[in-house]
Structures are given as structure tokens and as C-alpha cells.
Amino acid sequence: MNVLQNQLLIKILIGLVGFISLVILIISLGTWRMNKSIKQEIALLIENKGESNREIITEKDLEKLPAPVKRWMINTGVVGKKPIQTLHFKQTGKMKLKPDQKDWFIPQAKQYIRVDKPSYLWHVNLPMLPIINTNGRDLFWDGKGSMLIKIGSVIPVVDVSPNEKINESSLHRFLLEIPWYPTA
Template identity: 25%
Template sequence: MLTLIVILVIILALALGIVRIYGAYRWQQGTQTLRTQLEQTRVPRAPQPVDLEALGSLPAPVEQYLHTVLQPGQPLVTAVRVQHQGHFNLGTTADRWQPFTSEQRVVIQRPGFDWDACISLLPGVPIYVHDAYVVGEGLLQVALLGCFPLLTLRGPGDLAQGELMRFLAEAAWYPTALLPGQGVQWKTVDQRCADATLTDGAVTVILRFRFTDQGLIDTVQAEARGRLVDGETIPTPWQGRFWHYEQRGPMRVPLAGEVAWLLPEGPKPYWRGCITRLTYELAD
């Protein structure tokens, strides 16, 4: 009997290993297809050095921020590869934080990105996730072991709006995208806050940026972003928070952050992570 159990365990382990290898390969193929679509939307950018003396009539905190994180004459960011590690909260009521690693490709013009994540559900059992905005559509795709679909959502409307919000909020990692002429319109709120509006085709989003006294982005908030609850999308206040700023190339960017839903009973964080690598493509 013991021998039989050992044989069964070995067979199950081998089967799981084969499924993991196949699932990872299949997921990688899907990622390549998605990234190809993303690259096909790129708009060529001519070299255009940053001119901090020609910021126009920007809100005071935004002007201070751009002077703080950018250098005069530096090139614009055209694309970036971001690698993260951290923890993702899989719990709907009680918290259930699981470790993740991810690699994200971002294109500035036309705005788009693909977040390709691997979340550890159990030891040796990963969940793969695509969270993306491509050609004006949002995408949320989740698969167990990379080959057993758990969720697939794709399209315009609330999903696309939520993903474009993410693109705009994460501009703290590619701050030249927040310069005048890059598509973002700014409106003064007070001495520490400004509203940013970004339009891509039929999708328009507004986020409120709050800045520190040192001229850095502290939080980014949306009055409502689509939150998926039991298969239904519910508009919910949402916030991203940044800290641990360091110099990366010509820019000063945050290397740690947290994202949360702002529920009536209090904030519910669902993403906590840090940047492990940033690779920029510049309009030289």
C-alpha cells in the first residue's frame, strides 16, 4: 500500500509539473500576442528635450513636481518596462495576501500597457494575470496554472476607463507623460492637489493627484473606478499611494506603492509592491 501511495504521489507531481510547463508556455504565447498588439499602436516620437521653463500655466503643485522629478533637456519617455514584486490580496472579506512577481510593458503614445503577473495561490500552484489597456480596450484575464481560465473580461466602457485610470496613475513611473503636450490636462484644486484629465479615443478619465511638501506625488485618487464584486462591476472610490523616491536615469520616481479600494468601512488595500527594475526607452 505504501508503495502504491508513493507511486501515485510521483505521478501527480509529474502531472502537475507537465501542466505547469505547458501552462507557462501557453501564457507566454498569449503575452507575446498581446504585446504585439500594444507595439502596433505606438506613435513615433521625434526627439523633444524637456523644457522646464515652458510649462505654461500649470497648477503650482504640478509645476513644482515636474521641476523636482525631471531634469532640463532630458528626453521624453516613449516606453518603459517595469518589474515588480510584492503581495496581492486575494481575499474578498478577510485579507488573504499572496506573493507575486510581475513584468509590465507600458507605451506612452498611444497610451497602453500590459501587466503580466504571477501570483502564488499555493506552493507550486500559480495564478497568471493580465491587466491591460490596449487600443482603447481594457483587459482582465486570470488563469490557474496559465491554462485553466478563471476570468476573462475585455472591452470598452467601464473596464477600459478603469485601465486608463491605472495608466494615468502610474505615470509617476514615467513622469514625462504628465508634461504639457502629452495629452494630460491639469486643473488646480488647492495648493497641494490638482486634477488630471486624460482622453484616449472614446475613453476619458479624471484623477486627483495629491503632492507632498517636497513636490512629489503622494496619492492619486478616483471618485469611482469599476470594482469587480461577485461578477458585478461596482463603481468604488480608489486610491494609489507612492513612496521611496529614488533617481532612475534622469528622473526621480517612486519605488514602492500600495493600491486600495476606499470602502465605507475604511481602505481595503489589494496591491502592495516595490519596483525591482525599470528600463526606459527614450526619444533620443
């Protein structure tokens, strides 16, 4: 190799390192911004929850419920407890984007729920590539739903603002998950 070829190779390597550094910086900033926004939404969701004004649940409270619901409530152990107002839990799982996909993705999610003011925030982190994760947020607040999913926390692939369809879908999800917290 001559000197010109070496200089060209060095310039290409420097350019490549610079490009990779720029991509990492953009992804890092995108992740920071998205996480900051989600933390603010979580704070809004759980702020001012205070103490539950409702009394401890008694069997008398369950008298007017249909028999299967009453049995379910008793079997879940809600009698003698105060109603739940807020919840936070973590989820992990396996996920394929296509039925014929060979490898499974392993998403990790956190969900925050408020029962006294029906709302939730679900935040998922889905590692898809070695340094690029897909981050998503599903929000139901004040009767309105929205969804945001970004590759590398930068490139939006889903960005749905409140509309009739997402609002209804988000409410359905909230109602379908109520069995997870029966004192609601």
C-alpha cells in the same frame, strides 16, 4: 501483505504518479501558452516605437501649466530631457485575498507601458500553492482594456474582454500611473 495487495498497491502508486505527471504537464503547457501569448502582446505594445519626435523639455514648455504641476515637473527633473515613450519595470509585493488570511502571498509582476500610444500590459505571477501559480495579465491597448487571470495558467478565474466598464477602468489606471513617468 499478500501478492494481490502488493500488486494493487503498485497499480495505485503508478496511477498516482501518472496523474501527478499529467497535472504537471498540463500546468507546464498552460504556463508556456500563456507566457507565449503575453510575449506577443508585449512585442505589439513596444514595436515601432522609433525615436521620439518631441524635442527636449524646456522650462518654456511648462509655462502654461498650473503652478503646482509646473513645480512638480521641475522637481521631478524633466527639464532638459526627452519625453519618455516606453517603460518597463518590475514589481514585488505582499498580498492577501482575505483580511483574515494568515500568510501573505508574494506576487511578482512586470509592467510595460507605452506613452505615445497610451497602453500598458501588466503581467503578474502569484505563487499560491507549491507547484501551482496564478498568472494574470491586465492589458490596455488601443483604448480597450481586458483582464485574464488563470490558476496554474490553465483554469480561468477572470476573463474580461473589452467592454465599456473595463475600458474606462483601464484608462483610469493608465492616467493614475502617469505621475510615475512625468515626461508623458
